[in-house]
Amino acid sequence: MEFENAGRQLCHGISFSEHEPAPTLRLRRGDTWINEALEANRHLRVSVGELKFCLGYVTMNGDGSRNTIPCPKNKAIRTGTQCEGCRRLDQTKFMHHFHKTGEAPAGLKKYLEQPHFLYIASFAHGATKVGTTSTQSKWSRLAQQGAVIARYIAKAPDGAAIRVLEDLVTEHVGLSQQVRQKSKIKGLTSWEFNYAQLDELNSNLAQQARGFLSSQRGLDAYGIELRDERWEQPNFAQPVVAAWDARTLHTWTAAVADSTMKFRLRGVLGQSLLVDQGEQSSLRLIDAAELKTRNVALSDEYGEFEQEQSALF
Known part of the structure; x- marks a missing residue:
């Protein structure tokens, strides 16, 4: 209408x-x-x-x-x-x-040429996701999503490479790429975890995902760096x-x-x-x-x- x-x-x-x-x-x-x-x-x-x-x-x-x-x-x-x-x-x-098809407008390809980061983000009810962000939105992406705790686990030279890593972590570590807003709200008022428990959960899952990536051969040849960097909550x-x-x-x-x-x-x-x-x-x-x-x-x-x-x- x-x-x-x-x-x-x-x-x-x-x-x-x-x-x-x-x-x-x-x-x-x-x-x-x-x-x-x-x-x-x-x-x-x-x-x-x-x-x-x-x-x-x-x-x-x-x-x-x-x-x-x-x-x-x-x-x-x-x-x-x-x-x-x-x-x-x-x-x-x-x-x-784009990482599967190679198809995108010129302006989007330009955006994807910048370095990108892979992160593991946890929300109040324990739901944890793997996600990607560009250099320019490295901090704000997680602020916008409402992460309670998050860690960056890898850096890639472009957006296509980082999304390949994201799919690998989803497939082999079992981390989703989405958490619904309604469940984030419910988690903040249902108290299934406290901060210390959630931090431990996030740390363990980040280590698990990083461990899986480190077992993959040839990542350095593609300019991929593994890292252990905590996101700073605003x-x-x-x-x-x-x-x-x-x-x-x-x-x-x-x-x-x-x-x-x-x-x-x-x-x-x-x-x-x-x-x-x-x-x-x-x-x-x-x-x-x-x-x-x-x-x-x-x-x-x-x-x-x-x-x-x-x-x-």
Whole structure:
């Protein structure tokens, strides 16, 4: 179904930069980008629309940089972040199969020419994945995914080589390449692990994957270096991890879509917001992935909050 844009302000999710003190909520109104800093202790009112809309598609420039093009038909969608037409036009779709097919636009090939890293990332409920990231997004990729603990285990000279290693680790070590956002949220509020246990799990799986790769002959001939490098958790995520480890974190039980929320922001882990609603109120976790693709209006809030009631009471 197509809709008139009519000044709609669509949320493209939370973005991260190693050089910024706080992540930003990325909103787009037409050709204008709005970056709202998600700073700790910021008091916010967030109004969220009900419908989901296509976020458009990505094209690649010759230097490997990207352009995000708005959906030309402003289509409403039921799932995902793109309509079928924009999915077909999106040039990043070639990235995941380039190491098998060799097919990609020139700009994407340029992007894949830079060194890439292989990592092992663990989330609060113990789910652990293998993944890849380029040099330019080495740190931010893991921040965006909401990893609790992660380690880089290999470096390759290009994106095709690193994805071959990724597939090998999935096939022979049994590590998935995806962890669902909903399960990440559930893990942070179900307390199946504590931090020390999760760190041990991640360390053991990283060692297992690295051990498998070290048994493969000729990796050095392809410029592949094995490494044992811990990813540094950002400061703004640490309150979320601490609340999970202390078992004081609860789910935001009210609906996010088609609602207006008022809260004080305490921390950000991936696409999750740690919030409370004033002194002596509970620490709650909002799934900010629910904001993505929806019309979102955000403003600073003043005055007293009324705490959102848990479904348990």
